[in-house]
Amino acid sequence: MTQPAIVYQSKGPYTDNPSVLDVSDTNGIKCTWSIDAAASLTWKFDWGELYQRGVERLTGYIAVTSKMGDTNNVHQSLRIEADLTETVQTITKTFEGKSRVIALLGVSKIRSFEYSLTPHYAPLEKVSYDALFAPSDMNDTVLVIEGKKIYVNKAFLSYQSDFFKALFSKNFKEGSLSEIEIKDVSYEDFGLLCSSFYPNPQFPNDQTVEKLLMMARRFLLPSVIAIVEYHLLHNSKIGAERMIWLADEYGMSKLLEKCIREMDSLEKAKKWQKSGEFEKLSDKTRSLILGRIIKFM
Structure with a gap:
């Protein structure tokens, strides 16, 4: 899945700092643009914030414009294709020949740059919650969320969660009902929660950890918090x-x-x-x- 491109236009021209030309933070993309004595232009990108939102890659281009001679005419002198697969990644362009001479004349000749980067989101495996909660001879009660019937096993949920252990207790009115409504939770969120510990569990990722933690706390599921913690310890890029x-x-x-x-x-x-x-x-x-x-x- 892709989203509209994130576009940034620097302000330029840059004459005060001999090396760092521009620093920006735009819609989750941090970028430091610099030049060195050998006329190499460098862009250091940090898009870890976008990664946390599910972006796995950025593609697009970087364009540099420069001032030629003593006129105010500006033309695009350089375009670089960009493919960012690491959350912190550097792109460097080293000038050669005439381009190198122009660059060595000083940063005053470089007017500005822009980038246009399109986020690509990692595909998520879609779990069929309807299949997960379908009737079976293993289930003995029904939960109702957003009007949808969810068939579950009391003993299994009670073993996992003190919330459900109490809910199914004979001391609670709901424990004797054939159908129990769970309010203030969405069917999708409850499905995500249960899919993390049901048979054939779906492992958490950086896109789902916060929702899982919120749901695990509400429904008193320490095993889910432990699963999320393991992911954060060993696999996360948050x-x-x-x-x-x-x-x-x-x-x-x-x-x-x-x-x-x-x-x-x-x-x-x-x-x-x-x-x-x-x-x-x-x-x-x-x-x-x-x-x-x-x-x-």
């Missing part, structure tokens, strides 16, 4: 700041320990302290970060 917030918010102690351990310098620890997520953390976790800062001082 950014460090968001990772530590998730670990703190959902009580994933192993993940939190790893995040704190990876603050292996004063610079990193201070960066985390200054991040937008820091004030959202619990007092305990903030104390751990501050303690890490003190350790390096």
